[in-house]
Amino acid sequence: MATELKFPDSAAKAAGAEQEFSPEQMSLSMGPSHPSTHGVLRLQLELDGEIVIKCDPVVGYLHRGDEKIAENMTYNQFVPYTDRLDYLAPLANNMAYAIAVERLVKLEVPARCQAIRVLTAEMARISSHLMGLGAFGLDVGAWTVLVHSLNQREHLYKLFEELTGARFTTSYTRIGGVSRDVPAGWLDRVGAFCDQFLPALEEILALLTRNKIFLDRTVGVGVITKADAIAYGITGPNLRGSGIALDLRKDKPYSGYEQYEFDVPVGTKGDSYDRYLVRGEEMRQSVRIVRQIIKNFPGGDWFARDARKIFAPPKDKILSSMEELIQNFMLVTEGPQMPAGEVYFEAENPKGILGFYVVSKGGGVPWRLKIRSPSFCNLSILPKICVGCLISDVVTLLGSLDFVMGECDR
Amino acid sequence: MAVLTLERKPLTFAERTYLPQIFGGLKTTFAHLVRKKQTLEYPEHRPAIPPGYRGVPTLVMDPNGREKCVSCQLCEFVCPPKAIRITPGEISPDAPNSHVEKAPQAFEIDMLRCIYCGLCQEVCPEEAIFLQNQFSMSGYTRAEMVHDKARLYELGGTLPDKHLKWDHKKAAAAHGNAH
Ligand code: SF4
Ligand code: SF4
Numbered sequence: 311m312a313t314e315l316k317f318p319d320s321a322a323k324a325a326g327a328e329q330e331f332s333p334e335q336m337s338l339s340m341g342p343s344h345p346s347t348h349g350v351l352r353l354q355l356e357l358d359g360e361i362v363i364k365c366d367p368v369v370g371y372l373h374r375g376d377e378k379i380a381e382n383m384t385y386n387q388f389v390p391y392t393d394r395l396d397y398l399a400p401l402a403n404n405m406a407y408a409i410a411v412e413r414l415v416k417l418e419v420p421a422r423c424q425a426i427r428v429l430t431a432e433m434a435r436i437s438s439h440l441m442g443l444g445a446f447g448l449d450v451g452a453w454t455v456l457v458h459s460l461n462q463r464e465h466l467y468k469l470f471e472e473l474t475g476a477r478f479t480t481s482y483t484r485i486g487g488v489s490r491d492v493p494a495g496w497l498d499r500v501g502a503f504c505d506q507f508l509p510a511l512e513e514i515l516a517l518l519t520r521n522k523i524f525l526d527r528t529v530g531v532g533v534i535t536k537a538d539a540i541a542y543g544i545t546g547p548n549l550r551g552s553g554i555a556l557d558l559r560k561d562k563p564y565s566g567y568e569q570y571e572f573d574v575p576v577g578t579k580g581d582s583y584d585r586y587l588v589r590g591e592e593m594r595q596s597v598r599i600v601r602q603i604i605k606n607f608p609g610g611d612w613f614a615r616d617a618r619k620i621f622a623p624p625k626d627k628i629l630s631s632m633e634e635l636i637q638n639f640m641l642v643t644e645g646p647q648m649p650a651g652e653v654y655f656e657a658e659n660p661k662g663i664l665g666f667y668v669v670s671k672g673g674g675v676p677w678r679l680k681i682r683s684p685s686f687c688n689l690s691i692l693p694k695i696c697v698g699c700l701i702s703d704v705v706t707l708l709g710s711l712d713f714v715m716g717e718c719d720r
Numbered sequence: 721m722a723v724l725t726l727e728r729k730p731l732t733f734a735e736r737t738y739l740p741q742i743f744g745g746l747k748t749t750f751a752h753l754v755r756k757k758q759t760l761e762y763p764e765h766r767p768a769i770p771p772g773y774r775g776v777p778t779l780v781m782d783p784n785g786r787e788k789c790v791s792c793q794l795c796e797f798v799c800p801p802k803a804i805r806i807t808p809g810e811i812s813p814d815a816p817n818s819h820v821e822k823a824p825q826a827f828e829i830d831m832l833r834c835i836y837c838g839l840c841q842e843v844c845p846e847e848a849i850f851l852q853n854q855f856s857m858s859g860y861t862r863a864e865m866v867h868d869k870a871r872l873y874e875l876g877g878t879l880p881d882k883h884l885k886w887d888h889k890k891a892a893a894a895h896g897n898a899h
Binding site for chain 2: 383386387388389390391454458461464471472474475476479481489490493513516517520521522523525553555571572573574575576577578583584587588591622625626628629630635638639642643
């Protein structure tokens with residue numbers, strides 16, 4: 311039996327096409343593996359020509375279930391996982407986590423330990439901002455910035471390597487202290503780094519600050535108003551770029567930040583350019599803090615010596631004394647002993663406010679650990695500020711928000 | 721509270737012509753051209769590794785050639801990604817170090833799982849496991865990347881030992897004072 315073929319009436323089809331879909335709009339999937347999305351972020355864009363009319367960030371490609379992992383190991387075993395949150399500033403994460411758990415048992419670490427932690431956190435801030443700056447430069451087409459900022463970051467990584475044994479995944483803090491004391495002569499090398507860093511930073515920033523091409527791409531782009539910044543829970547340099555001087559290092563000082571003198575830079579308009587300016591200035595301020603710490607570096611213990619149920623005994627004691635050997639076994643297998651209770655601690659990390667909410671039912675393993683990651687909250691504004699932008703501006707917006715997917719998806 | 725408001729000055733006419741930036745950028749580039757080289761021709765030249773570096777985990781012997789690990793399995797327990805597998809074993813009674821009683825029969829570290837965190841070295845009560853200088857590890861198969869005991873000792877070699885705790889124990893036992 312012959313099939314009767316029907317041919318569509320082309321005239322009728324053309325007439326109905328207008329209602330069926332509008333040819334002006336296009337949906338575009340940017341990412342998850344796109345060089346400008348800084349990791350594995352996917353943006354589901356609706357475009358009207360070159361103009362973005364809707365932006366839908368899709369997160370979760372890097373989800374590893376860190377919060378659940380934490381419930382299955384002792385407090386100290388989780389330290390390496392905090393490296394992998396904001397992996398551009400692992401030392402700052404290590405510190406925030408350690409302080410959060412220490413607050414649970416109301417343990418104050420000695421002044422030297424606090425100073426080491428602040429010092430490393432500020433160096434991590436510099437290295438994170440350098441990377442953010444370099445990537446932002448790259449997003450607007452300024453290659454040179456990336457090359458020079460990575461060179462400076464390399465100097466920092468050399469110092470981290472010497473201090474912690476690893477360049478990237480530092481795993482430096484322990485509950486009640488740090489994994490090792492600063493090596494001999496290390497502080498001098500940090501000082502020498504600061505001396506050569508400030509001129510180099512000026513050189514890098516001079517490539518962008520008054521550069522007309524850069525200004526054309528950033529001034530007035532992606533404006534986040536004060537009200538929006540607060541409503542969306544934005545923190546860190548992105549918030550300060552909008553003109554709100556919230557900095558936990560000043561407002562709720564922890565780990566001895568109150569002793570150091572530094573300024574909190576804020577922007578005036580809240581556009582991409584302001585966020586860039588804030589990051590540049592924060593690096594200068596971090597150098598100020600680092601120099602103050604080096605100048606008055608406290609002596610004494612670098613771990614809480616009296617917290618025998620929390621911090622492991624010194625190694626040569628473990629090797630020579632039965633009591634310390636047993637103590638070491640107990641600490642490793644049972645974990646640092648914490649009372650039941652819950653605590654929320656947030657620290658001013660390079661990307662914004664990183665919070666740890668720890669619920670303990672006693673013992674050495676958290677019952678629940680919640681991480682408030684600044685990158686995730688900062689990304690929430692994206693659907694709002696992308697609308698009306700050109701698609702090429704989306705790239706610069708992502709660069710100016712400076713997020714890290716490891717932390718966003720955790 | 722010291723708040724620093726970042727002012728911005730409008731671009732001057734000269735700056736709006738792009739020219740100062742172009743020449744400024746060229747100046748930076750050429751200045752760096754004649755400065756000290758910042759890169760390293762890896763792998764012909766290798767970076768200097770500072771002491772205390774956390775490279776590939778290895779097992780070490782003491783200067784008398786005794787294997788130090790007593791297979792207490794503390795490192796296996798602490799390893800966050802569970803990269804270590806240990807099968808404990810006995811030391812034969814006629815061996816010179818029989819008083820140590822235990823040594824691992826098998827000891828495997830899965831380098832595809834290891835995250836180089838250094839916790840194993842930190843907790844080991846015998847200073848038997850060390851993260852040493854080697855930082856690049858590669859292999860053609862997955863099986864090759866699981867280091868067995870022989871490979872771990874080959875990588876580790878011998879390290880100086882300040883304590884020689886088991887030799888002291890043996891000497892003390894010979895004097896009839898075991899503890
Ligand atoms: S390497 Fe150290 S911690 Fe691991 S089983 Fe041997 S003695 Fe114990
Ligand atoms: S370095 Fe860390 S991950 Fe690797 S074997 Fe040791 S404890 Fe496990």
